Amino acid sequence: MIKLTTNVLGTFALKNGKIIKRIPFPSDPEEVAERLLQIEGGVCREEIQMIDELRETGIKEIHVQNPGRFLGKNLEMDFIEDKESINPLDIAREIGVSKKEISELIFLSNLELTKKKLRVLERDQILIQAVCSLDDIEEVSNRLIGRLREWYSLYFPELDTLVKKHELYAEIIALGDKAPIDPGIAKNIRDAKKKSMGMEFSRSDLNEVKKLSDLILKLNSFRRDTEEYIQELMQDISPNISALAGPILGARLISIAGSLERLSRFPASTIQILGAEESFFRFLRTKKKPPKHGIIFQLPEIRSSPKNLRGKISRIFASKLAIAAKADHFKGEFIGDKLREEFLKRVEDLKKSNNNL
The missing domain is CATH 1.10.246.90 (Nop domain)
Structure with missing residues (x-):
């Protein structure tokens, strides 16, 4: 019966309680913590390497404490639950590592592991706030574009039908002839404006509406920046x-x-x-x-x-x-x-x- 166990010292294969193969972890506690984090819900590279080497010797089944974390990894090995745990101190003793050395490594590795978990948690909360901010921006922007369409429709009601895209609608009001619109649509807008049924607006009236359209465009730019920020956070987290x-x-x-x-x-x-x-x-x-x-x-x-x-x-x-x-x-x-x-x-x-x- 072959048992596989992993601790702060590395990954070990045992037969009848004796180590037959081992792949050590790096000595840096931070890298050890990285492995410990991986094996909480999956497998680390040393375990994959060990399983590959054991399979090459003809071994088809391995006894492990938590078979679930090995499932779905295409490891071509049968994993059988072994409820008997293997004390890391026994492993350390067999490979010549003192109790003081392994105790210190366990302490430092767990310290680094805690730091890593807290850092992930902190980044989670930053991401969640960014998502909430994005939702707020979209909610405010949608309210303002509704107000802009209702307000400007008093002056030029036909534009509401001609331009369905909200951002383009705001750009036409804010930028006028400089708005990036299709020539065909621009001609339709000019023709509609000549025979518009809207009411007269003074220059100050139009300026106020233009300020609102400027604000909407700034919000849309801020939304895009926030989306890019979320993409960067997600790539990291x-x-x-x-x-x-x-x-x-x-x-x-x-x-x-x-x-x-x-x-x-x-x-x-x-x-x-x-x-x-x-x-x-x-x-x-x-x-x-x-x-x-x-x-x-x-x-x-x-x-x-x-x-x-x-x-x-x-x-x-x-x-x-x-x-x-x-x-x-x-x-x-x-x-x-x-x-x-x-x-x-x-x-x-x-x-x-x-x-x-």
Whole structure:
């Protein structure tokens, strides 16, 4: 029987209680802490290397304390639960490391591990505030554009019908002939203005409306800057979620969950309906149809799919996102592109099957 155990000293393979193979960790406590963080919910590179080497010798099963963290890693090995823990002091004694040395390494590594977790937590909260700020900007901008259209329509009501895009509408008022519009649309606007049914505005009236349009354009620029900032934060905090869901949707999921750690602990069924809590509680009260999706409906692959497939696609996406969240929280390897590719393939297969019905 081969046992695999990992502690601050490295990864060890044992047979009948004796070490038969070992791959040491770097001696730097910060790097040890990085490995410890990885094995909280996944595997570290030394463990992967050890499993590969054991498999090459013909070993097909390994006894480990937590088989769950090895699943889904394509390691081509059977993992059997071993409830008997292996004392790191026994390992240290066998390889000639003193009790003082390993005790000091355990202390320093756990100190670094705590720092890393706190840093991640702090970055989480910064990200959540950025998302809340983005939501506030969008809410204020939408209110102001509504006010701008209502106000300017008193002067030039036809423009409201001719220009549907809010930002372009504000640009036309703010910049006049310098606004970046299609020549055909510009001609339609000039023709409509000649026979407009709007009321007369004084120069000061138009200036006030122009100030409002300027403010809206500044808010839109600020929104874009905030989105870029969120993208940078997501690349640092959650590269896997960002690659799978996109940085903005990924950030919103973390914000709704309250932290990356909480999101990483949610089952796929919970992730699927995040943002649809009111609908879910209504389902619990009335026993009518439960919500098929929450905020993940913003994902183009879900939103643009036939209604009869949206629930299935939402479940597939939520299961992939649960894996991505764990990989990000426990600082595992980057698998975001792979998860995204697998998700798109499943969506493609579903649509093909649906078309053949």
